[in-house]
Amino acid sequence: MVEYLNLLKTVLNKNQYKNDRTNTGVLSEFGPQMEFDLQAGFPLLTTKKVHFKSVVHELIWFISGNTNIKYLVDNDVKIWNEWPYEKYKQSQCYKNESLKEFIDKIKKSESFAKKHGDLGPVYGKQWRNFNGVDQLTNLINEIKSNPNSRRLVISAWNPSEIKNMLLPPCHVLMQFYVSRENELSCKLYQRSADIFLGVPFNIASYALLTHLIAHVCNLKPKKFIHTIGDAHIYQNHLEAVKIQLSRTPKSLPTLKLNKQIKNVFDFKYEDIVLENYESWPLIKGKVAV
Template sequence: MKQYLDLCSHILENGTVKEDRTGTGTISVFGYQMRYDLQKGFPLMTTKKTALRLIASELVWFLKGDTSLRTLINDRNPIWDEWGFERWVNSDEYNGPDMTDFGRRSLRDEEFERTYKEEMANYKKRIVEDDEFAAKYGDLGPIYGKQWRSWSSGEGVVDQIKQLIDGIKRNPDSRRHIVTAWNPSEVNDMALPPCHALFQFYVADGKLSCQLYQRSADVFLGVPFNIASYALLVHLIAHECNLEVGDFIHTLGDAHIYLNHMEQVKEQLSRTPKKLPTLKLNTEGKSIFDLTYEDISVEGYDPYPKIKAPIAV
């Protein structure tokens, strides 16, 4: 994962300090590209432990067209909890303790952190147990899964993933193997507008490659997940199309390190990357649309310990 560490160093050496939507502040560069040869191993971060189970669970959720937080909660996947919770505590119906700026406040105030955890636990419990509440405050809006599997157009609904697979099979040399999650007409209804906004597939010599354009990249927390998620997507689409895997090319727009992640990034840069693991898929007799996260695993993964850092909401 030297490519990733080079990105971190590049931002620290060349980045500009900027304000951001969350109020945390970042150091940022604009325009950066990394390339991963998927024949050389699965690019799951080795300089800190990264949870493939969460990555796989989220990707399966996207591929099924799901936008309900209940599914992820039942899968013990907290990736999207804060964005659903934010919608709830900012609603007119919420009458509990003040949760303004809960992400940063919970880091510096132990009493508030306890209150926040209680409110979050109550919120997640209601999502699981109360259908009406889940429908109103547990759906994250028309985010990735909705756009990938049921993009709304004037002529009906478009299943971009099935269209992609059909296109690769029928005309592998096409330059139109594109899926977009950025739907301008619905972006304001999303809990979080898509960061990984558009991707394109390319077939050459029996291998399938993918380039992702990511408009906004949280380099310490988000990008390691994005790399592994799209590498996994390449493997899954390649399986569906009877192709080998090629490269994953990761193109970043605003690539930033949050100012409260600086020490964590420096700790990671002090570590030497280890050998990449091997991806294992239980796909026998299954379409990628039938997989669960339990069908996805890696062998030979020996990372350094995880490094904790706050998420900016």
């Protein structure tokens, strides 16, 4: 994962300070790109521990078309909790509950979760129902029937529904490519990237998606290319980034998928196994909402 560490170094060294929507302040760089060879190992960061369980459950949630955090909460995935909580705090139902109390209510009450746990038409909705189009199903069918197509694209950026999303999509467009050697590659364009907290998840998530699609299309995963618009390090992550950069990367883990799965919509957490993952300890950072 030297590519990722080099991105951190580039943004730190250029030291381009900007204000931002969250009023936290960032160091920002525009237009960097990373490339990962998926045949050299699964690109899960080793200079700090990344919660792979959360990566898997979030991707399954996206693939299903779900936009309510209850599935994530029920599986102890916390990465989306803050956004519906902030919305809840603005509602007349808010009774000074803490974030933990809010999440406990999501877990225990279907009706509460239905009313207060939805994020609006975010990723899963756009992947599976972009103005009535199931992009993910169409993509897989096209890869199988017309692998030379230059239209193997999924977009999460739907201008007509942005206003209804609690967080507009950061990773907005992906394109797939099938080589003559029957290898599948993915290129992601991400408009906005929290390099310390978000990008390690983004890399792992889209690498995993490439593996899953390759698996059901009888292809080999080849490359994941990650192009970023605004790549930024929040001011309150700078010390954590310096700790991470002091660490030497370890060998990459490998991914093992259940060979019996033939449909991408049938994958469950148990069907996706990460082997030989060794990392440095977790480094915590506060999410900017």
